[in-house]
Amino acid sequence: MMDKKNTRVYLMMVLPALVLFFSFHTFPLLQGIFYSFTDYRGYGDWNFIGIDNYINVFRDPRILNSYQFTFKFAIVSTVLVNIISLTVALGLNSKVKFHKTLRGIYFMPNILSILIVGFVFKFIFSVFIPEIGQSFGIEGIAKSILGNRDYAWIAIVIVGVWQAAALNVILYLSGLATIPEDLYEASGLDGASKWQQFRHVTFPLIAPFFTINMVLAMKNFLMVFDHVVALTGGGPGRSTQSISLLIYQDGFTGGQFALQSANAVVYFFVIVTISIIQIRFLQKREVQL
Amino acid sequence: MNKMIKGVIVLLLALLVLAACGGDDTTDNEASNGTSGDQVELEFFQFKSEAVREFDALIEKFEAENPNIKVVQNNSPDADTVLFSRLSQNDIPDVLTINGGVTFGEVARAGVLKDLSGDPLLDTVTDEYEDMLKRLSRTDELYAFPHSVNANGVIYNKTIFNDLGLEIPTTWDEFISLLDEIQAAGVNPLMSTYGEAWTILPPLNTIASNTHGMEFFDELEAGNTSFTDVYGEIAEKLLTLLPYAENDVFGSDYNMGNTAFANGEAAMYLQGVWALGPILEANPELEVGVFPMPATNGHNSIVSGVDVAIAIADDSDHPEEAQQFVEFLLQPENVEFYLETQRMFAAVDGAEQTDPALQELQPFFEVGDVLPFSDHYYPQGYAVEVMFQDYILGGSLEDLLAEMDSEYERLSQ
Structure with missing residues (x-):
């Protein structure tokens, strides 16, 4: 009797969320998959055209170009974010002065909107830094990096890393907090140096957090959108057009809704595959205490 | 069984919540102001961020004349x-403004706009622009009223021109030697x-339209010509201009360009008349003029298009009120009010652009020596x-020409 009542309560708690989730997430997703087999332009009439869109996804130079940029960006950013945030977390975990205040400050970028951060950085890149370059006669930075086809992506990496490191620092900090102090005492007595302690005690024990951070960062960077919109809008040329941005620009304003839906479906599987491979590979390295 | 019914009730309740979220605005409005039961709310979708204030002022005037209609302007970046x-x-949206470009053609063909052909309001509208909109939608029906029109040109700093004793060029060669000078x-x-x-x-539009005219597009559709045949010369001309811009060309955006030009950092600026507003806002003291860009060594026309076209939704809940609002917006005095700050030209008779900065372009509009934007x-x-x-x-x-041709083929299927 009691059990039956509980089930009903749980059901009532879950159902509204289920309805909301289905109507705003699952249904549009299914719609997108459906339209990827048509020649739908986002409005008006459409016909089924089979898998033509999927064939075109692999032949379209714009799409291949966006994959190139996105992966270059995501891999470099993921590596940098993890190096930087682990370093910062180690520093904040030690008993430096004001470490609580500093933790708050280092978390700041995470609560700022990427678009706003992006516009501020755009000003820095295209006005502030070139002005410094001009007044000190440094040729290399006298022109905006955002206008350079070969280097504009670096500016996006800088903003992406600056913003994303905040969350990863917090995750690493919580990981570091799980390591018992006596392990360090014991290894210290055995004569381990600081580096050996990090290499053989700290790093293996925070491996699960390393996995999470790598996967989350990679996934987020692969879906990069706001940074690019705020900084370059995909330019110059198509040099910083990310996959998400291409799907949005061509899909909605370019009248290629169906093709970009197919692109999105393909991309979905790419991200899932990468995440699974990452988890499999990294989990092997984790140790249990 | 009982459980099933309860489950269904919960589902219905959830749907009700959803329905309330997406509910009709007018009911919300009635509930909140509670004054008159039959006040109608129109959504006015307006695409120009630089004209929000002007339309707000016009809406205020309209609402004062028509207390039963409330117009909500929706401007998104x-x-x-x-x-x-x-x-x-x-x-x-009930009433919307659209730029007379590719977007308009697509929206008009989607069959969601009201057919305005034969509307008595059209008697006051300049025929050329009516035709331009029809050509964009490739229909015999007209789906929007032209409201105001723009033009491309060379915005120039009169102070610099006077100081250096320069003359306005009328051919491409003169233009290049002017740049050298x-x-x-x-x-x-x-x-x-x-x-x-x-x-x-x-x-690009000025050079392209003056070089190949509008026949190019008919020929292109018929398969008698290609971008490779025609655009080489156009691309090279555009590239010729690049070294004459000494600012950080690829590090600057439109807003930065307007501000820099307003501060006297360049003698000329290849833009549309729409840039005059922001330029003069940044520096009201600037002595500025606009002349038509001489794109060829032959005859050069002004490249002009419908800047703002006003359309009505075919399935608007309030078609009469929407029509009333559009009629109001197209009244010459209201168009003229709009032109005071917007530095465009009117598409309706009886409204004139009197800004001194634009007087050099006026003769071209009087004789109709205009060409449409190629990119439309x-x-x-x-x-x-x-x-x-x-x-x-x-x-x-x-690479450029090959991409232009392959993209045309891909997208015009």
């Missing part, structure tokens, strides 16, 4: 995208902001500005 995504949800005098001849790709379009006649999604940005950044001419 990426209006085209918003409009297309609303189109895909079949949620069309300014550069020799140690002044930056051109302001270019190609970091923002669309700012390539004003000079490429297929939707044809990112000509991005292709040219790539080319100007150092791409090869062969």
Whole structure:
């Protein structure tokens, strides 16, 4: 009797969320998959055209170009974010002065909107830094990096890393907090140096957090959108057009809704595959205490 | 069984909550102001961020004359995208302004706008622009009223021109020697902001339209010509202009260009008349004029298009009120009020642009010596500005022309 009542309560708690989730997430997703087999332009009439869109996804130079940029960006950013945030977390975990205040400050970028951060950085890149370059006669930075086809992506990496490191620092900090102090005492007595302690005690024990951070960062960077919109809008040329941005620009304003839906479906599987491979590979390295 | 019924009730309740969220605005409005039960609310989708204040003032005037109608202006920064995504949800604003470009053609063909052909209001509208809109939608029906029209040109700093004793050029060769002369005098001849790709379009359109005319598009559709045949000369001319811009061309965007030009950092600026507003806002003291860009050594026309066209949704809940509002917006005095700050030209009779900065263009409009924007006649999604940005950044001419042709083929299917 009691059990039956509980089930009903749980059901009532879950159902509204289920309805909301289905109507705003699952249904549009299914719609997108459906339209990827048509020649739908986002409005008006459409016909089924089979898998033509999927064939075109692999032949379209714009799409291949966006994959190139996105992966270059995501891999470099993921590596940098993890190096930087682990370093910062180690520093904040030690008993430096004001470490609580500093933790708050280092978390700041995470609560700022990427678009706003992006516009501020755009000003820095295209006005502030070139002005410094001009007044000190440094040729290399006298022109905006955002206008350079070969280097504009670096500016996006800088903003992406600056913003994303905040969350990863917090995750690493919580990981570091799980390591018992006596392990360090014991290894210290055995004569381990600081580096050996990090290499053989700290790093293996925070491996699960390393996995999470790598996967989350990679996934987020692969879906990069706001940074690019705020900084370059995909330019110059198509040099910083990310996959998400291409799907949005061509899909909605370019009248290629169906093709970009197919692109999105393909991309979905790419991200899932990468995440699974990452988890499999990294989990092997984790140790249990 | 009992459990089933309860489950269904919960589901219905959840749907009810959803329905309330997406509920009709008018009911919300009635509930909140509670004064008159039959006040009608119109959504006015307006794409120009620089004209929000002007339309707000006009709306205020309209609401004072028609107390039973409330107009809500909706301006979003990426209006085209918003409009297309609303189109895909079949949620069309009651009254909307659209730029007379590719977007208009697509929206008009989607069959969601009211057919305005034969409307008595059209008697006051200039025929050329009515035709331009019909050509964009490729229909015999007219789906929007032309409201105001723009023009491309060379915005020039009169002070610099006077100081250096320069004359307005009328041919391409004269234009190039003028650029040389300014550069020799140690002044930056051109302001270019190609970091923002669309700012390539004003000079590109002027050169393209004057070089190949509108027949090119008929020939292209018939398969008698290609971009490779025609655009080599156009691309090379555009590239010729690049070294005359001494600012950080690819590091600047439109706003930066306006501000820099307003501060006297260049003698000329290849833009549209729409840039005059922001320029003079940044520096009201600037002595500025506009002349038609001489794109060829033959006859050069002004390149002009419908800047604001006003359309009514075919399925508007309040068609009469919408029509009333559109009629109000097209009254000459209201168009003229709009033109005071917007520096465009009127598409309706009886409203004139009196800004001294624009007087050099006025004669072209009087005799109708105008050509449409070329980029309005490429297929939707044809990112000509991005292709040219790539080319100007150092791409090869062969790549550009090949991409232009293959993109045309892909998108015009």
